[in-house]
Amino acid sequence: MKRREALQQAALMMGGILSAPTLAGAMGRITNMGPSIDVTAEQEALLAEVADVIIPTTSTPGAKAAGAEKFIVRVMRDCYPKADQEQFYAGLAKLDASSKTKFGKDFIGLDTAQKNEMVKQTMTDDKPFFMRMKELTTTGYFTSEIGATKALEYLPVPGQFNGCMPLKPGQKTWAL
Template structure:
């Protein structure tokens, strides 16, 4: 199985097909040959915090520990046109300003419960931004070393095919 086929199977495992730019990013392609938005350290830190709300640390490390924000920044820069990048980072800035308006401080400074509340509100107030953010965060997480080896079962060199193997209670899903 080649990498493209593996990524396609992962996307189906995660609940659907990935967008073309996300798929290109996973495969390391660069489809945006024009200018890109310059991302600040504060924006990257904000992305890390939001991604960590989407995939928090539990018995396995969360999205922040996996570096999902770096994947998001790279894929946005390399695979999305400038207009889409501007919309995405405007959505991120709006989340931060909404946090400031609701709680008197930026998203990064909020308590965990307040962050969860702001992301829940985001699912209804800006669905397009949230869906793109979630797609990139989940994809970045499950294609990272942490996501593929600690959150999923991983066999580096697969053995023979056994089509019907019952899961054990508490067993993780398999990385493909």
């Protein structure tokens, strides 16, 4: 199986189809040859916090531990046109501004319940931003070493192919 097919199948398992730029970014391609937005350390830290709300640390490490924010920054820079980047980072700034308005603190300074509330609010207030953030977070997480080996079942050298194999109770799904 080729990596592209594996990523497409992973996207289907995650509940959707990867956009072409995200798929290109997951494969390490650079499709944006034009100008890009320079991301600040504060924006990257904010991305890490939002990603960690989407995939929090539980019995497995979360998106922040997997470095999903670095994946998001790279894919946005390398694969999305500047207009899409501006729209995405405007959505991120809007989330932070809404946090300040509602709770009097930056998103990073909120407690877990408040962060969850803000992300739920963003799901309805700015759905395009949230959907792109979710897509980039899940792709970055499940294609990272942590996501592929800790959150998914992983066999570095698989044996024979069994197309229909039942999972044991509590067993994780397989990494592709």
